[in-house]
Amino acid sequence: MGFDATRGASKVTRFVYWEHPRFPKSVLGAPYLFLKPGFFKLVNHHWAIGFVVLQLAYFYGVFLFLTKQQLGLWVLGLSILLWGGLGNIMGVHRMWAHRAFRARFPIRVLLMIGQSISYMWSILEWSRVHRTHHKYSDTDADLHNVKRGFWFSHMGWIMKKEHPLVAIKMAQLDLSDIESDPLVKFNSKYITQVHIIFALVLPMAVGVFLLQEPLLDTFIIVYWVRTYHSWHGTAFVNSAAHMFGDKPYNRKIASSENSFVSIYAGGEGYHNYHHTYPWDYGTGELGNKLNLGKLVIDICYKFGQTYNLKQATPEMVANAKARNAAHEHETIEHEF
Ligand SMILES: [Zn+2]
Ligand SMILES: [Zn+2]
DSSP: OOOOTTSSSSOOOOOOGGGSTTHHHHHHHGGGGGGSGGGGGOSOHHHHHHHHHHHHHHHHHHHHHHHOOOHHHHHHHHHHHHHHHHIIIIIIIIIIITOOOEEOHHHHHHHHHHHHHHTSSOHHHHHHHHHHHHHTTTSTTSTTOGGGOHHIIIIIHHHSOOOHHHHHHHHTOOOHHHHTOHHHHHHHHHHHHHHIIIIIIHHHHIIIIISOOOHHHHIIIIIIIHHHHHHHHHHHHHTGGGTSSBOSSOTTSSOOBOHHHHHHTTTTTBHHHHHHSTTOTTOSSSTTTTOHHHHHHHHHHHTTSEEOOOOOOHHHHHHHHHHHHHTTTSOOOOOO
């Protein structure tokens, strides 16, 4: 969909996605990205080609799943996926970026390794992008602004030119609370080395030497298929959970309650709640239902490994719902 880089540097716009006149077109157009002339206008071709390779490798993984009995490899891949997922969900998202709870050192180390397995920037850079996303949600200053379309907010933003306002607002952000964390410093320096060891070398060694599986099959299943689900799980939070679902807590924001995303992304799909109470460690009202992140934080809490868990009170949530319902029939003001 159209994007005017000269627009918006001086004003931040707020927007409700499905009220956009071009909404159906941008959704239907997303899967055909690589067939469209717009592909050649992308700024990051190596990322675009990387995503095509990732998708083809994933298809080969599906072929292996359907044709070979490699249960051990899939269990191994799923375990690494869960570790990396928790590094994102529980670690960099809820603990470092939002400070929704604290954890003892061994848990923090495990989460830092998990975040390195997922390999989506360092903890510091991820937190910088995410805090900006919350502060300027669905505006030009939001790096994966859903206003620019489903595909853009899903993964297209990695390949396309960012709005000038993104860098301006990110530079103004205060990250001093996590900058001094030794694990964050270590992660900024050695994320690639940790990723290679824990996402590639060790799982490959287990697959090839312990499970006696072929090298290529092991690589596809425990590395590429895991990467595919890890990245799409995160990306759906930025796209689908900002477009589809109910908005019981605040109907004036695009983020929505999306069960599909919650299943896929370990509880990160209760996004209307999360954008209303970003500091809540549970990121949702429904307890541990479809919320792997909250379940693991709660288990760790029982063993004294997590503490200072922040949570919105039932009164706060009930008040937000009542306020929201009272405005149900109002037309939402937005600018384009
Ligand atoms: Zn969001
Ligand atoms: Zn968040």
